Amino acid sequence: MNNFWHKLRHDSLAMLSLSIIVGVILLGIFAPWISPNDPLQPHLSEKFASWGSDFPLGSDHLGRCLLSRLLYGIRTTLFLALMTMAITVTLGTILGLIAGYFRKVEESMMRICDVMLSFPSELMILAVVGMLGAGIKHVIIASVIAKVAWYTRMVYSFVLVHRQKNYLLFSQVAGVSSWTILRKHLFPFILDDIAMLATLDTGWVILSISALSFLGLGVQAPTPEWGMMLSEAKNVLSIYPMQMIPSGFAILIVVAAFNFLGDSIRDALDPKHCLIPKSVV
Amino acid sequence: MRRGLQNLLVTGLMVFTLVFMGCESKPVSQKENKKELVYASTKDIRNINPHLYGGEMAAQNMVFESLVINTPEGIKPWLAQSWEIQNEGKTYIFHLRKDVKFSDGSDFNAEVVKKNIDAVLANRSRHAWLELVNEIIGSEVVDEYTYKLTLKNSYYPTLTELAMTRPFRFIALNSFKDGATKNGVNSYIGTGPWILSEHIKNATALFKANPSYWGEKPKLESIKWRVMPDHQTILLALQKGEVDLIFGADGDMIDIDAFKVLQKEGKYTTLLSRPTASRAILINTKQPITHDIKVREALQHAVNKQAIVEGILNNSETIAKTLFSPTTPYCNVKLKEYAYDLKKAGSILDKAGWKLDEKTQYRSKDGQVLSLRLYFNANNAQEKTISEYMQSNLKDIGVELKIIGEEKQAFLDRQKSGDFDLQYSLSWGIPYDPQSYISSWRMAAHGDYQAQLGLEKKAWLDKTIQTILIEPDEIKRQKLYDEMLTYVHDQNVYVPLSYSRTKAVFTPQLKGVSFNPSQYEIAFEKMYFE
Numbered sequence: 054m055n056n057f058w059h060k061l062r063h064d065s066l067a068m069l070s071l072s073i074i075v076g077v078i079l080l081g082i083f084a085p086w087i088s089p090n091d092p093l094q095p096h097l098s099e100k101f102a103s104w105g106s107d108f109p110l111g112s113d114h115l116g117r118c119l120l121s122r123l124l125y126g127i128r129t130t131l132f133l134a135l136m137t138m139a140i141t142v143t144l145g146t147i148l149g150l151i152a153g154y155f156r157k158v159e160e161s162m163m164r165i166c167d168v169m170l171s172f173p174s175e176l177m178i179l180a181v182v183g184m185l186g187a188g189i190k191h192v193i194i195a196s197v198i199a200k201v202a203w204y205t206r207m208v209y210s211f212v213l214v215h216r217q218k219n220y221l222l223f224s225q226v227a228g229v230s231s232w233t234i235l236r237k238h239l240f241p242f243i244l245d246d247i248a249m250l251a252t253l254d255t256g257w258v259i260l261s262i263s264a265l266s267f268l269g270l271g272v273q274a275p276t277p278e279w280g281m282m283l284s285e286a287k288n289v290l291s292i293y294p295m296q297m298i299p300s301g302f303a304i305l306i307v308v309a310a311f312n313f314l315g316d317s318i319r320d321a322l323d324p325k326h327c328l329i330p331k332s333v334v
Numbered sequence: 335m336r337r338g339l340q341n342l343l344v345t346g347l348m349v350f351t352l353v354f355m356g357c358e359s360k361p362v363s364q365k366e367n368k369k370e371l372v373y374a375s376t377k378d379i380r381n382i383n384p385h386l387y388g389g390e391m392a393a394q395n396m397v398f399e400s401l402v403i404n405t406p407e408g409i410k411p412w413l414a415q416s417w418e419i420q421n422e423g424k425t426y427i428f429h430l431r432k433d434v435k436f437s438d439g440s441d442f443n444a445e446v447v448k449k450n451i452d453a454v455l456a457n458r459s460r461h462a463w464l465e466l467v468n469e470i471i472g473s474e475v476v477d478e479y480t481y482k483l484t485l486k487n488s489y490y491p492t493l494t495e496l497a498m499t500r501p502f503r504f505i506a507l508n509s510f511k512d513g514a515t516k517n518g519v520n521s522y523i524g525t526g527p528w529i530l531s532e533h534i535k536n537a538t539a540l541f542k543a544n545p546s547y548w549g550e551k552p553k554l555e556s557i558k559w560r561v562m563p564d565h566q567t568i569l570l571a572l573q574k575g576e577v578d579l580i581f582g583a584d585g586d587m588i589d590i591d592a593f594k595v596l597q598k599e600g601k602y603t604t605l606l607s608r609p610t611a612s613r614a615i616l617i618n619t620k621q622p623i624t625h626d627i628k629v630r631e632a633l634q635h636a637v638n639k640q641a642i643v644e645g646i647l648n649n650s651e652t653i654a655k656t657l658f659s660p661t662t663p664y665c666n667v668k669l670k671e672y673a674y675d676l677k678k679a680g681s682i683l684d685k686a687g688w689k690l691d692e693k694t695q696y697r698s699k700d701g702q703v704l705s706l707r708l709y710f711n712a713n714n715a716q717e718k719t720i721s722e723y724m725q726s727n728l729k730d731i732g733v734e735l736k737i738i739g740e741e742k743q744a745f746l747d748r749q750k751s752g753d754f755d756l757q758y759s760l761s762w763g764i765p766y767d768p769q770s771y772i773s774s775w776r777m778a779a780h781g782d783y784q785a786q787l788g789l790e791k792k793a794w795l796d797k798t799i800q801t802i803l804i805e806p807d808e809i810k811r812q813k814l815y816d817e818m819l820t821y822v823h824d825q826n827v828y829v830p831l832s833y834s835r836t837k838a839v840f841t842p843q844l845k846g847v848s849f850n851p852s853q854y855e856i857a858f859e860k861m862y863f864e
Contacts, residue, residue, distance in 0.1 A: 095726050097645025101591070114591065114719055116645070187738070269712050269739050274722050288715045290566045291573070292595040 057245065060321040067317030070310040077307055081127030090118035092125040093275050101293050110299045113285060119299050122277035126300070129278045131307065133189065134259040137196045141258075142251045144197065145204020146243075150235050152205060153212025163209065169202035178261065182270050189262075192271045196261055200254070207250055211243040245322050253315030256308040263304055279304050368863040369555035371844065373856070374568045374577040376587060376713075378561045379539045382522050382530065384503035385454050385515040391499045391854035392581075393559065396541055398503035398524040401428055401447070401496050404765045404851045409493045413442065413504065413525065414481075423488030423806055430479040434548045436506040437529045438521075444481040446507060448473050450515075451483070454501045457516040463774040465803050466495040466502075487804035490811065491769040498765065499854055527552045527859040536561050541858075553846075553862035565589050565715065572602070572839065579840040579861075583610065583763070583853040588837055589715055594648045596839050603842050607849035609652050609659055609833035611763035615708070615724070616781055617827055619788030621755045623706060628686035630826035634672035635679035636731045637724055643832050646719050650837070654830035656823060662767050664815040669823045679731045690732045697732040705734040708756040709748055712739030717758050720831070752784030759828065763853045772799050772818070789825055 061067050080087065089109060096116035102108050110119040152162040169177070181195035215221060215238075224234050263280030265271035267287075272278035279300045286296035375390070382389035384398040401414040411417075414428035434442035451473050454461060461467040469492075472484030485492065496502045505515065506523035522530050527549065528541040539559040543552045560577065562568045569592050571577040580588050597604045615637070617630050624630055643653050655672075658665035680690075688697040688704050697704040708724070710717040721737040728735045735756075740748065748754055759781065761771050775782045776796045786792050798818045805811040822828070836853045846860045 093726060093729075095645075095723055097641050097723070100645065114646075115722055187740075273739075274718070274737050275725055287566065288589060289591055291569045292592050 057321050061317060064317045064321065066313050067321075070314035070317070073306065073310040074314065077127055077131060077310075080124055081131055084121075084124040084128060088118070088121035088124045090121045092117060092121040092277050101289070101296075103295065111295060113282070113296065114289065119282075119296075122282060123279070123299050123303055126277040126279045126282060126303070129189075129272055129276055130259060130263060130280070130304075133193065134255055134262055137193050137258050137262070138251055138255050140193070141197050141200045141204055142247060144201050146208050146240075146247060148201070148205040149208025150212060150239060153209040153216060154231065154235060154239065159209075162205070166202040166206050166209075169198075170206065174199040174203075175261075178265065179270075182265065187270045187273070189272045189276075192262060192265050196258060200258075204250070208243060208247065211246050212239060215239060215242055249315065249318045249322055252311060252318055256311035256315070259304065259308055259311070368578075368843070370558055371554050371556075371579060371858065371861060371863075372558045372560055372577050373579045373581065373858075374560050374562050374571055375582075376561070376563055376565070376568070378536045379530075379533065379559055381518070383515060383519045384499075384505055384524070385450075385457065385501045386460070387500065391852075392856040393530075393539065393541075394503065395499050395526075395850075395855040396528040396557070396858060397522055397526045397530055398505060399526050400498070400503050401430075402493050404494060404497045406851055409497060412497075417493075423490070423492075424485045426483040426485075426492060427476065428481045428483070430481060431548065432479055434525050435546055436508075436523050436525055437544050437546070438506055438508055438523045439546075440506050440508060440523075442504065442525055443478050444475040445478075446504060447481045448475050449507055449510070449513075450504045451502065453510065453513075453515040456514055460516070461501055463777050463780070464495055464498075464501070464770060465489065465773045466492055469804070488806040489804050490806070491803065494765045495770065498770075499852060528557060531556075550859070552859040554858070557858050565592065569596075572841075575841075578844055579838065579847070581836070581838045581840075581847075581856050583834060583836045588839060590647055590650055590837075593650065593837055593839065601842075602839050603844070603847070605838040605840075605847060605849075606650060607836035607838075607853070609661070609835055610853045611767065611834050612654055612657055612659065612759075612761040613651070613831045613834050614654065614657055614759045614761070615829040615831065616757045616759035616785045617829065618752065618755055618757070618785040619825070619827060620752060620784065621788075623702075623704065624755050625788045626686060627826060628682055629688070629704075631672075632679040632682040632686075632731065633728070633733075634826055634829055635675045635682070636733070637727050637829055637831070638674045639831055640674060642720055642723060646716070646723060647832060651832040651834050654832050656819075657828045657830050658761070658768050658819070659833045662764065664812055665768055665819065667816050667819045669820060676730055683731065683733075688732075695729070695732060696734050703734060704732065705736065706755040708735055708737045708758075709745060709754050710737065710739055710758050711742050711745045713742055749781030749784065750779050752781070752787065754781075754785075757781055757785070760834070763834075764851050766852075768815070769803060773803060775799060786822075786827060789827070791821065795821065 094117065096112065098116065099107070099112055100114055100116040102112040102116070104111050108118045108120065110123065113119055113122070148162065152159050177199040178195040181198055182191050185191035185194065221234065221238060224238060262271055263283070266278045266280035267284040269284065272281055282300035283297065283304070286300065289296055377390055379390045379393035380388050382394045382397060384394050399413050401412060402409050403412040413431055413434055415431050416429045418427045420427065430442070430444060430447065436442060455467065455470060455473070458467055466489060469485045469487060469489040470483060471486050472482070474482045476482050504525060505519060509519040509521045509523050511518055511520055525548070527544050527547045529544050530539060531542045532540040538561065541557040541559065543555055562571060565588060568577060568580055572580060582588055593604065596602050617624050617633065619625055639653050643649060643651055656669050660666040683697055687699045689699065690697050708721055710721050718739055725735045725737055749757065761767050774780045775786060776799060777783055786795065789795065795818065798814055802811055802814045802818065805814060836849055838847050840847055843863050844861060845864050846862050848857050848860055850857050
């Protein structure tokens with residue numbers, strides 16, 4: 054683990070991504086103190102204002118401050134994405150451990166996963182939201198349902214690596230309870246892999262929540278949300294193109310940061326990576 | 335060998351580029367003496383059977399014609415060159431034009447009129463919103479060019495309703511399917527100035543000028559109706575020169591902000607019609623919270639119409655103080671005005687028992703929060719903006735407004751079920767206002783009916799509307815209108831917002847663009863390029 058941190062610290066891209074993410078999260082937490090205006094208060098006489106002192110990033114179709122909405126949007130977009138991720142990973146880990154360790158349910162659980170994985174996740178999400186109705190709760194449920202099968206499968210494959218190891222077999226013979234084995238022996242070993250998976254995927258979740266809000270299925274007005282802001286900007290695309298910039302860039306940067314960080318974590322965890330050049334030296 | 339391959343590639347690329355460049359420059363080179371008008375709509379023309387409601391009305395109006403027409407100066411002859419009203423307004427005798435032919439060459443005569451009207455009557459339940467359909471008891475051919483219509487009562491809007499875009503328009507008998515039209519038609523053959531010559535679903539429809547049209551022939555040779563589901567696409571297409579005309583009433587076709595920018599730029603001609611329909615918020619009197627008339631009254635005072643009209647609608651519409659504009663027939667009634675007054679709205683709610691919770695900033699009564707649901711059509715950008723603004727208006731008086739955008743069909747289904755606190759309501763404008771619109775208030779399938787069910791005197795309201803429609807005496811009719819409109823107004827069923835106007839944006843070369851009295855019709859036959 055120390056080695057991992059060491060590698061990560063020397064990866065400037067990873068550090069940059071990490072600081073962007075941490076910075077954005079802090080901005081989101083402190084949004085009520087730093088945002089210059091009330092994100093929900095319309096100023097109709099100043100709609101579509103350009104960048105200036107009153108509205109640092111301009112104002113939208115109701116004259117609401119775009120910067121304030123962007124900052125408050127972190128709370129919805131990013132925090133909901135992180136929450137979705139947490140739920141998915143927890144569920145996936147539990148199911149994956151069960152499927153990997155208990156051979157009785159292995160077959161049936163994996164086949165169910167296969168069925169769920171055979172649908173494109175976007176299609177699954179749209180179908181679930183279509184059945185439950187629009188709203189952010191339903192979007193989260195849908196995202197979890199769409200992704201949990203994949204996580205189950207990944208965690209299952211991590212467990213398989215360890216299943217035949219001697220220390221595990223020994224614990225079993227020694228009569229250690231399954232619960233303890235799962236908790237104390239298996240879970241810590243696969244934790245890094247799960248962390249890597251989760252970071253890699255958070256970018257995807259942000260995009261998916263934003264996309265659904267863009268379509269009007271996710272967050273409902275007036276809650277600020279990046280995807281919805283982008284959709285509102287799309288309505289005036291040809292006359293006020295600058296409206297697209299704040300929310301579009303915010304999504305781009307945060308998603309890119311998560312993806313780069315995920316890549317770096319994967320490289321850092323990979324024992325083959327980096328070792329080769331060093332040994333050559 | 336390799337060089338030959340390279341040459342081939344380069345040549346291929348050049349041809350490719352040229353082909354696409356050709357596409358780009360095409361609209362420019364064709365500009366002089368254009369004979370085809372390209373109109374962009376967010377919607378396909380769909381099934382334009384004039385006796386059903388599935389099609390785009392503007393397209394139905396191009397192909398099919400009525401006996402009489404609505405003009406700003408009143409009813410004028412059209413396929414009927416004159417008419418007599420007998421028997422205290424219960425019998426109408428129409429003398430038809432003798433020079434009218436359908437575009438397939440068949441004659442237009444009294445026989446055709448009777449068969450068409452019979453076809454409409456065969457589907458009475460579908461047309462029940464239009465009272466005239468319920469009033470007709472006799473439909474006779476007197477001679478080849480004379481047709482007689484007999485009514486149950488002296489129904490006063492008879493001619494107005496005969497002039498509407500649907501259902502009383504005429505389709506050739508050859509188009510009938512098994513002697514009827516209610517299950518669809520074989521073809522769309524009408525007497526109008528345009529013939530539908532090609533229709534590719536959800537892409538284009540091509541209308542060619544009718545060479546044997548009986549009236550003044552259109553100056554253009556054809557109209558191309560292009561379907562572009564997104565406003566921005568339409569706007570970009572207009573700027574690129576692929577589209578000549580954008581025309582629409584509600585926020586459906588053109589975004590009001592875009593309209594203002596185009597108006598300012600001055601590169602395109604923009605036109606606004608006179609105020610036509612009423613934009614209002616319908617309050618459901620049957621829902622638990624809004625059942626209380628005091629809550630409804632508070633809402634009247636809480637909505638800042640001035641700001642909506644100035645700030646959101648860019649002054650392109652006029653503020654509405656009453657549901658129907660005073661210029662609508664019979665609607666110049668003295669009604670009390672509700673001013674935008676937050677204090678008053680607050681004190682009304684206080685008196686009604688809705689107390690402000692300092693912590694949440696929302697009012698509540700007996701543990702129930704004053705929270706209302708407003709539904710709107712998600713495809714309509716304007717409705718969404720107004721809803722969002724009203725949300726902040728109502729928050730100022732401690733009312734939580736949840737706004738929910740729904741797919742158009744879900745929105746319409748919700749009207750039928752009555753499961754809403756607030757909903758958007760757009761009247762249909764002249765010539766439907768007021769008589770056909772109030773007539774529809776009695777139909778269970780309409781949101782207005784559902785929303786009025788909680789009124790104490792709903793039965794009386796329905797009866798009065800019925801009486802108004804068949805009252806032969808003008809003065810008595812006006813008096814009934816006064817009573818009815820005053821009641822609905824005082825009961826705060828509607829929060830009137832504005833009187834909408836039809837908007838048109840087009841290339842400056844296009845001339846002769848004007849508005850028909852009905853916001854759903856587009857007078858293509860009067861347009862030409864210069």
